[in-house]
Amino acid sequence: MMGEVKGLQPERLLEVKNLKKYFNTKKGLLHAVDDVNFFINKGETLGVVGESGCGKSTTGRVVLRLLEATDGEIIFEGKNIRDYNKTEMRNMRKEMQIVFQDPFASLNPRMSISEIISEPLIVNKVYKDKADRMKRVRELMSTVGLAERLTYAYPHELDGGRRQRIGIARALALKPKFIVQDEPVSALDVSIQAQILNLMDDLQKEFDLTYMFISHDLSVVKHVSDRIAVMYLGKVVELADYNTMFKNPQHPYTQALLSAIPVPRLDVHRDRIILEGDVPSPINPPEGCRFYGRCRYRQSNCLNVTPELKEVGPETFVACHYAGNLKPAII
Amino acid sequence: MNNKMLLEIKDLAIHYITVDGTVKAVQDMNLEIAEGETLGLVGETGAGKTTTALGIMQLVPNPPGKIVSGEIIFEGENLIGKSPNELRKIRGKQISMIFQDPMTSLNPVMTVGEQIAEVVKLHENVNSAEATEKAKQMLLKVGIPAERSKEYPHQFSGGMRQRVVIAIALACNPKLLIADEPTTALDVTIQAQVLELMKSLKTEFNTSMIMITHDLGIVAEVCDKVAIMYAGNVIEYTDKVNLFTTPKHPYTIGLFNSIPDIESDVERLNPIKGLMPDPTDLPTGCPFHPRCDKAMPICSTRVPANTEVQMGHFVKCLLFEEGVVR
Numbered sequence: 300m301m302g303e304v305k306g307l308q309p310e311r312l313l314e315v316k317n318l319k320k321y322f323n324t325k326k327g328l329l330h331a332v333d334d335v336n337f338f339i340n341k342g343e344t345l346g347v348v349g350e351s352g353c354g355k356s357t358t359g360r361v362v363l364r365l366l367e368a369t370d371g372e373i374i375f376e377g378k379n380i381r382d383y384n385k386t387e388m389r390n391m392r393k394e395m396q397i398v399f400q401d402p403f404a405s406l407n408p409r410m411s412i413s414e415i416i417s418e419p420l421i422v423n424k425v426y427k428d429k430a431d432r433m434k435r436v437r438e439l440m441s442t443v444g445l446a447e448r449l450t451y452a453y454p455h456e457l458d459g460g461r462r463q464r465i466g467i468a469r470a471l472a473l474k475p476k477f478i479v480q481d482e483p484v485s486a487l488d489v490s491i492q493a494q495i496l497n498l499m500d501d502l503q504k505e506f507d508l509t510y511m512f513i514s515h516d517l518s519v520v521k522h523v524s525d526r527i528a529v530m531y532l533g534k535v536v537e538l539a540d541y542n543t544m545f546k547n548p549q550h551p552y553t554q555a556l557l558s559a560i561p562v563p564r565l566d567v568h569r570d571r572i573i574l575e576g577d578v579p580s581p582i583n584p585p586e587g588c589r590f591y592g593r594c595r596y597r598q599s600n601c602l603n604v605t606p607e608l609k610e611v612g613p614e615t616f617v618a619c620h621y622a623g624n625l626k627p628a629i630i
Numbered sequence: 631m632n633n634k635m636l637l638e639i640k641d642l643a644i645h646y647i648t649v650d651g652t653v654k655a656v657q658d659m660n661l662e663i664a665e666g667e668t669l670g671l672v673g674e675t676g677a678g679k680t681t682t683a684l685g686i687m688q689l690v691p692n693p694p695g696k697i698v699s700g701e702i703i704f705e706g707e708n709l710i711g712k713s714p715n716e717l718r719k720i721r722g723k724q725i726s727m728i729f730q731d732p733m734t735s736l737n738p739v740m741t742v743g744e745q746i747a748e749v750v751k752l753h754e755n756v757n758s759a760e761a762t763e764k765a766k767q768m769l770l771k772v773g774i775p776a777e778r779s780k781e782y783p784h785q786f787s788g789g790m791r792q793r794v795v796i797a798i799a800l801a802c803n804p805k806l807l808i809a810d811e812p813t814t815a816l817d818v819t820i821q822a823q824v825l826e827l828m829k830s831l832k833t834e835f836n837t838s839m840i841m842i843t844h845d846l847g848i849v850a851e852v853c854d855k856v857a858i859m860y861a862g863n864v865i866e867y868t869d870k871v872n873l874f875t876t877p878k879h880p881y882t883i884g885l886f887n888s889i890p891d892i893e894s895d896v897e898r899l900n901p902i903k904g905l906m907p908d909p910t911d912l913p914t915g916c917p918f919h920p921r922c923d924k925a926m927p928i929c930s931t932r933v934p935a936n937t938e939v940q941m942g943h944f945v946k947c948l949l950f951e952e953g954v955v956r
């Protein structure tokens with residue numbers, strides 16, 4: 300695990316500083332990603348969790364510049380890629396790929412499997428020779444466990460697990476260093492989900508990949524992640540290695556979230572924290588802590604002062620004024 | 631539990647007859663639920679969970695669906711063969727169902743209060759004012775302020791809408807509630823709210839429940855007993871403790887091995903190999919045999935019978951059947 304050997308710093312592949320993404324909507328400015336900070340070390344998996352609409356996918360897309368950030372820095376291998384022009388960014392894209400949740404919606408139904416996997420190779424003119432390209436396509440298909448007989452099949456002929464394998468093969472085609480996995484197994488049955496999770500683990504080891512793994516399934520996130528970022532309403536509220544987080548969640552929201560997981564065992568009893576109320580609107584959110592309305596530990600200053608993400612222990616970051624010192628709410 | 635039996639399903643089979651062939655969505659099903667008891671119905675996509683629920687409600691779309699055999703005995707009476715009029719009186723009053731997609735089960739142009747009141751008026755001898763009052767009470771029960779009864783579904787969040795659906799389902803105090811993946815679309819903190827609510831209402835009204843889910847965590851939390859379905863068959867059926875401590879069927883064991891365990895660090899998952907079979911062309915013998923790591927030669931030819939491996943623990947697997955050469 301990280302940090303065991305003092306002084307040996309893991310190499311940072313990606314660092315995000317004060318990242319913001321606002322959308323103009325009819326009702327006002329929607330703060331989808333609001334001043335977010337995190338980093339991902341080379342070869343590790345950062346899990347990103349949080350409730351629907353908290354900004355996970357937007358963060359993933361902004362990091363890859365599939366969406367333009369409103370503000371902030373995206374530092375990849377030491378360079379702020381927000382400064383890159385079109386050509387520089389096109390080269391950069393080879394290093395950074397994405398796998399989506401719904402394999403069906405993300406694949407062109409009129410293209411055969413080999414065409415889908417070849418596409419990035421053609422667009423980036425990787426091979427002069429068609430035979431070389433087809434060789435690479437077959438190699439990728441075998442890497443992700445797609446039978447050769449499926450080369451000319453179409454997405455609708457395949458089940459969800461195989462379609463997700465196509466998405467993964469396409470993401471691997473240009474030999475990236477970094478892959479954003481946006482709910483890659485959420486649409487799959489558990490038996491197939493386990494097959495895909497194992498595959499992604501094998502690929503990470505074989506190709507030294509770094510993952511940002513977005514999911515709302517906390518058991519899956521704990522299984523795949525080295526470190527985890529918890530988001531709430533556009534903010535990262537806690538960032539820590541998975542062990543620290545699960546053993547000792549510090550942010551009141553993380554505590555509630557982890558306590559809510561239904562555990563498929565009879566020998567474990569959890570004291571469940573049932574949150575009152577619902578997630579507030581991300582449109583023109585007021586100052587102060589975003590979790591204020593549902594927090595069991597809120598104090599008067601939480602309403603007006605926005606808590607920053609600060610280091611509360613080694614490599615453990617929490618955005619709560621009272622982290623480590625929670626007192627029952629009096630208001 | 632020695633409570634009175636509420637529902638007995640005997641030898642039920644439901645087919646869908648389509649141009650691509652016949653889907654045997656439910657086969658050879660035998661289940662029972664006592665008063666106050668909760669049965670978990672677990673299985674992956676296409677296992678036949680929703681079809682089972684529709685069968686109990688007598689709402690299997692026909693065509694293409696057809697109950698080909700069996701009995702569904704509710705309070706001593708077979709529901710199969712009852713007239714549409716008799717069934718209307720039972721549905722919503724005696725048995726109610728929360729459908730898989732919560733967003734489509736609410737009427738977008740009626741206020742939530744009206745929607746609850748409508749069900750009450752249909753089944754109980756009350757006037758409009760009384761029904762409206764009852765609607766408000768039900769909203770309160772599910773944690774929604776009564777003054778919001780005049781609002782429309784789109785004014786509520788996903789979790790609140792699901793609570794409205796629960797309020798409608800429980801408004802007439804049904805004896806049996808069938809909940810088809812009632813929390814799948816919800817976030818985990820909201821899911822926890824809704825499950826907590828369902829548990830407390832169930833205790834309050836002594837309602838029996840069929841909880842359809844693919845989440846064994848939810849089973850651990852709310853169910854008394856469990857039926858695991860695979861390709862139309864209940865392949866394992868027992869109480870919750872047996873299921874979690876001594877699962878027998880290789881598919882059940884495979885399911886447990888496929889889910890990451892949040893309580894311990896497992897480096898690698900041990901998934902079930904292969905894919906779901908084509909529902910119109912199920913494997914011969916045991917439908918699970920192509921994916922089973924315990925399969926024997928006989929498994930591809932002989933259909934496993936329902937075997938009681940110990941009191942109240944049923945398994946459809948040839949490993950446990952007497953007289954099978956292993």
Ligand SMILES: Nc1ncnc2c1ncn2[C@@H]1O[C@H](COP(=O)(O)OP(=O)(O)OP(=O)(O)O)[C@@H](O)[C@H]1O
Nearest residue numbers: 322329331350351352353354355356357358515581
């Ligand atoms: N193109 C857009 N225009 C306007 N608002 C948007 C747009 N994309 C996302 N949003 C809003 O930004 C917020 C964050 O959305 P995002 O999709 O990132 O959430 P998420 O955490 O991925 O949620 P989910 O778990 O449901 O996928 C939401 O309030 C969403 O409605």
Ligand SMILES: Nc1ncnc2c1ncn2[C@@H]1O[C@H](COP(=O)(O)OP(=O)(O)OP(=O)(O)O)[C@@H](O)[C@H]1O
Nearest residue numbers: 646648653655674675676677678679680681694909
């Ligand atoms: N109206 C229909 N016409 C034809 N086949 C159907 C119909 N409804 C269901 N089926 C088929 O019957 C089988 C059982 O479906 P059912 O919806 O009961 O599964 P389920 O266990 O509820 O799955 P899920 O977890 O996806 O909801 C599947 O193979 C399905 O494709």
Ligand code: SF4
Nearest residue numbers: 588591594601619620
């Ligand atoms: S204690 Fe205050 S800062 Fe911490 S989560 Fe609660 S409301 Fe936010």
Ligand SMILES: [Mg+2]
Nearest residue numbers: 355356357481
């Ligand atoms: Mg998303």
Ligand SMILES: [Mg+2]
Nearest residue numbers: 679680681730
């Ligand atoms: Mg279903």
